[in-house]
Amino acid sequence: MEWADELAARVSGPQVVNDSKTPSGTVHVGSLRGPVILDVITRALRSSGHETTLLYGVDDLDAMDAQALLTPDAVERYMGVPLAHIPDQVEDGHASYARHHAQTFIDLFADLGIRPDRYYWMSDIYPTGAMDAYIRAALDRAHVVRDLYRRVSNVQHPDTWHPVLVICETCGKVGTTIVTKWDGERVFYECRKDLVQWAHGCGTSGWVAPFGGRAKLPWNLEWAAQWSLFGVTIEPCGKDLATAGGSRDRSDAIAREVFEREPPINVPYEFLNIGGRKMSTSKGRGAAAHRIVDAIPPEQLRTLFIRPRPNHAIEFDPEGTDAIPRLFDEFDKLADATAGRPVKGELPPGYASVFRYALRDPAADVEAEAAVFRPSFSHLAFLLQVPGADVPALMTAEKGSGLTVREREILDERIAAARVWLDDYAPERARMRVQETLPEAAGELDAAQRMFLATLAEEAGARTGDAWQTQIFATAASGGLAAGKAFQALYLAFLGRPNGPRAGWLLAGLEPGFVARRLREAAAADATMAGAGGAA
RNA sequence: GGGCCUGUAGCUCAAUGGCAGAGCAGCUGACUCUUAAUCAGCGGGUUGAAGGUUCAAGUCCUUCCAGGCUCACCA
Incomplete structure (x- = not known):
């Protein structure tokens, strides 16, 4: 994370940080890396005492060149027309195609804590004569x-x-x-x-x-002209532009030889790869930016972008993996370390900066933010699947006192994210499902466990999770069965796996008749059934 | 073809040139109402390959191999 602080230490005098984007169509999450880097650089400059202005431009006079994004009858008429002069393809009140796409992108900035001092639109700049x-x-x-x-x-x-x-x-x-x-x-x-x-x-x-x-001006000249017009001193750009002989090299040369000005410091940055491949909306890989933001709240997304050096590609594969929960865990670990709580393992270099720059609010009280209670994401995802679980109550119990407004906000944010994760990304093993019919794995039950289930079936009826939990322990104890074995038996009978959520609440959430029936079925299950499955 | 990045434990990644590490996953054990929690412990490596510099190389140099992205038309 030292990269931003190092940059800040290298420059002197007031700084103007700039980036601009051509609003040619829908963007994906990876597109947000640039703005986040821009913002972190700005924060680093300011915290080291440099007077800094952050600009964000929209190159909306560029020509439309993406045929796929126009309606078929609009192609002949609008291909080649400035994006700012094309009517919005979506009837949602924007003045133009460019405004629509630029605005949906820019709207994400505020959520991410990115606050440029000024936005500029080239379609506004040119008519003033400034160019x-x-x-x-x-x-x-x-x-x-x-x-x-x-x-x-x-x-x-x-x-x-x-x-x-x-x-x-x-x-x-x-x-x-x-x-x-x-x-x-x-x-x-x-x-x-x-x-x-x-x-x-x-x-x-x-x-x-x-x-x-x-x-x-053609794009490369327009870019260089913006540097002169706004006095830009630092401008990061994606590696597609930063390649040798590419756009950035051309614009740098134009700045020197045509506009007679040193180009700004470049911070080339790599992209975000999803599952080892480039994100692409057209290829169906990589959710649109406003979509994945539902599963990854701002501060975790910032963490993802900030932690590696800009010139490192980020490999992120949320589909069917625990990449998203791990991102939360990592953030929480940074918070723990910052708050002075003990953490397991070693800390990444410059962890304090990562946490500070990951916060949405640049003016936040870092100590206070680090100290707040944050429930474990995977634990939440798990609890959300337990029938009838009162998650806020459980979290209050876990914390040991009432949640503050901020803590409740974080909890709600995480619950919403966990729901999206469970629906769209979570691996099978993170999902639990009560099996419709007796799971095959029930054949693994030994005699003592079947006896336990049979006894419990006699006691079955409608009761609360707490009551069920008590009953399970009581029945297990009276039959001389270790509690662990008892719970395992229940999980095998209902979920087809040896572990699961708090069993009492699981049973309480199911229809009592079904519970009794399943308990009896499992109790009657013959161990030979599991022969093919290689049961122990 | 040019450029950039990457290659270290199953996965994600650390390691100012100085004893190769962590998290997660896995495995073992403990636990009479947190049972995917918590606690204790364990295993896991020819650092992509070969040379070179050095008292000392994951790290620096050279050459390969593999993967990825990107540019070469326009923005």
Whole structure:
């Protein structure tokens, strides 16, 4: 976790941290790693005394290039059009396609404790004329840009290519236009039918002054221009951009050679892999970001992203594993250590920072947060499956005193997460189910256990969990059976496994007639039945 | 083909160049009302391979092998 603190120690003076995103469609959980890293860097800078501004931009004048995300009849009309100028495909009140997707992403920030000082939308910036100086510089130095593309990225543009994209006055597309001349005030552009494969231009051409929102810079130049416009000093970016000869290299060179400014410090970060594979909404892997957030509350999600160094890929496989419970356990361990409670095993390096930066509220009282009672996630998931269990009451008992408002909030958050986990992610072994018919495993019961079950069947009836629990111990004792063996017998008879939840409450939650019938069936079970199953 | 990352116990990961560790899982045991809790204990390794530097290498250098991501059209 030292990475953020080390970065903070390396810089001097006021800092501007920036990131921006093209709202081209639905995002997945992995997309949140960037914003979380951004936020942690900001917090680290501030806590080491640097005056810091956090900016988050939406590159919503970029062209639509994802056909799959448009309705079929919208493809011809909107492919290549700036995202900000496409109507929302979903009728939920957003002004545009870009606003819809950007807003659903940004809405997650607040929950995660990420609070940029300012959001900016490029569709708002261009019309103000703030970008005009950069557009002019890019046009004046078009030959430098062409040379740099060839040198840095081996991309060969025609000699007449100019680094500005005019928004076609006729069809409104920006992805299909090319500028071939610049006279110092106006550019000559063509909206070509086949400039790119994914969109078709309308054939318009003409001279236009490319200022005040009538044109935009290509993405790499826009990026570098943002650094100058906002005075950005630190900007992390995903490894897809940070690759050698890739976008970041191009933009760095543009910053130096066209806008004559050192690019910001880069913090390249790796992605989040689910089950060893890249997340992809289109391939059906990886829930959309707003979906998995239901199973992983903010502070645990922050922990997941913060703990490894940014340049390490995160392997996370929540499907059918205990990855989610372990994430909670790890967070709780950090809290215990921070609160000075004893913890098992060794602590990760820099654990105190991890816990502090994992908290949603940057101004939280870290000591107080660490001290609050947090129920074990797996224990909760377990209790939720016990028929009739009063989980809040049980947790109050476990804590030994009433839950505070904050503790009740955490409990509710964890209960909700555990429900989602049980429904969508938990492995079979974490789920328990009362078997409809006598489980095969009941054949493993020995004579003493069958005797116990038979006796208990005589006592069966409607009673409370507490009463059942007492009865179980009493019956076991009167038959001379060890309590452990007695409970095992019940679990085998009802769940088909040697262990389970508090048996008394399990039985109390079932229909009394069914309980009596099952007890008798299990008592009558012949040990030879289990021969094939290899019973002990 | 270029770039980045990874390879250490079954799984997830640690280890300023200085005796290879932890959590979880597993196994054994204890427990007369927390029974998937709690407590005690145990096993588990040619650190992907081969060279090199060093008194000393999981760690640094070289070369391989394997896996993953990413770029090479646009943003």
